[in-house]
Amino acid sequence: xxxxxxxxxxxxxxxxxxxxxxxxxxxxxxxxxxxxxxxxxxxxxxxxxxxxxxxxxxxxxxxxxxxxxxxxxxxxxxxxxxxxxxxxxxxxxxxxxxxxxxxxxxxxxxxxxxx
Amino acid sequence: xxxxxxxxxxxxxxxxxxxxxxxxxxxxxxxxxxxxxxxxxxxxxxxxxxxxxxxxxxxxxxxxxxxxxxxxxxxxxxxxxxxxxxxxxxxxxxxxxxxxxxxxxxxxxxxxxxxx
Numbered sequence: 001x002x003x004x005x006x007x008x009x010x011x012x013x014x015x016x017x018x019x020x021x022x023x024x025x026x027x028x029x030x031x032x033x034x035x036x037x038x039x040x041x042x043x044x045x046x047x048x049x050x051x052x053x054x055x056x057x058x059x060x061x062x063x064x065x066x067x068x069x070x071x072x073x074x075x076x077x078x079x080x081x082x083x084x085x086x087x088x089x090x091x092x093x094x095x096x097x098x099x100x101x102x103x104x105x106x107x108x109x110x111x112x113x114x115x
Numbered sequence: 116x117x118x119x120x121x122x123x124x125x126x127x128x129x130x131x132x133x134x135x136x137x138x139x140x141x142x143x144x145x146x147x148x149x150x151x152x153x154x155x156x157x158x159x160x161x162x163x164x165x166x167x168x169x170x171x172x173x174x175x176x177x178x179x180x181x182x183x184x185x186x187x188x189x190x191x192x193x194x195x196x197x198x199x200x201x202x203x204x205x206x207x208x209x210x211x212x213x214x215x216x217x218x219x220x221x222x223x224x225x226x227x228x229x230x231x
Contacts, residue, residue, distance in 0.1 A: 034218055043119070043205050043222030044158070049215065091218050101217035102148065102160040102173060103207070 001104075002027040002090040009110045012082075018075040020109050022088030025069040031092050033064060035073045036105065037084040044087070044105070047073065078113045085110050117142045119223035121206050127229045128196055136191045136226050138206030145211040147189040148173070148220070149181065151202040158205070164189055165211060196230040203227050 005023040012018040024033065034049040048055055048062045050071070055062045061074040075082055087108040091101075119140045128134055140147065148163040150173075160173030164183040178200055180192040189208075193200060206223040210216040 032215060032218070041203060041225060041227070043207075043225050044220075045222065046219050049219070089218075092214060100160075100163055100171065100173070101146070101209075101214065101220075102163065103150075103158060103218070103220060105157055107157075 001092065002031055004088045004090055004106060006086070006088055006106065006109045008107065009112070012075075012078045012111060012113050014080060014113055014115050015077055018078040018082065018111055018113065020073040020075075020086050020088075020111060021070060022073070023070045024088070024090045027068050027090055028092075031090045033062065033068075033071045034089045034091060035060070035062065036087045036089070036103075037082075038087070038105075038108075039081075039084040044103070047086075075111075078111075080113050080115065083111060083113045117221070119206055119208055119221050121204075121223040121226050123226060124224060125227050127231065129231050130197055131195050134193050134196060134228075136193075136204060136206075136228070138189045138191065138223060139187050140189075140206075140208040140221065141187065142208065142210075142221065143186065144208035144221070145186070146217055146220075147183065147206065147208045149179070149189070149191050150205045150207065151175065152205065152225075153202050161191065161204075196228075198230050201228060201230045 035047040064071045085108040087105040149161040162181040164170045204226045207220040209220040
């Protein structure tokens with residue numbers, strides 16, 4: 001799985017868009033980008049994933065650059081409840097059955113949403 | 116509501132007293148897994164299960180046991196807990212049809228265990 005790099009922390013004002021970057025310059029063609037978040041001491045929560053096209057769901061949007069070497073998670077209207085550590089991970093989309101798909105998070109980005 | 120539940124949420128116990136942390140999911144997921152999370156060490160996988168009666172060790176299985184007799188349940192057993200098992204524990208589950216579905220894991224709320 002490709003290595004990812006995220007800023008350690010970011011601040012955002014409540015109601016504004018939060019844009020969280022992730023660098024994955026060694027990503028290969030069959031690897032997806034996934035985002036999770038973990039609110040303090042709660043279980044990690046899946047947010048969104050994508051391969052090459054931009055994706056949107058009820059939680060967030062994911063913008064992947066054309067060369068796929070970086071991506072941005074966008075929370076369009078951040079609230080105080082979005083304060084959490086956000087993790088970007090890259091995983092292969094094609095793998096033989098029987099693999100253990102344990103999740104390994106890096107240090108992530110601590111997003112603090114301020115009132 | 117689709118969810119993974121864990122019980123208990125908080126537990127303080129003493130060294131050597133056997134305990135079980137239960138995990139249950141209502142999404143008919145085949146894959147289930149236990150993680151522990153410690154400051155500075157991130158998530159580490161303890162055991163996982165690909166389906167009923169199929170379990171295997173993760174990265175830190177010592178001191179733990181699991182069983183998967185039913186699809187929905189995946190209890191974590193500490194036969195003789197020690198202070199170094201003090202941690203925050205998470206159960207997770209997912210479908211296993213594809214690498215993408217396996218990576219979309221649903222996590223429980225966590226069990227904070229303290230072993231004195």
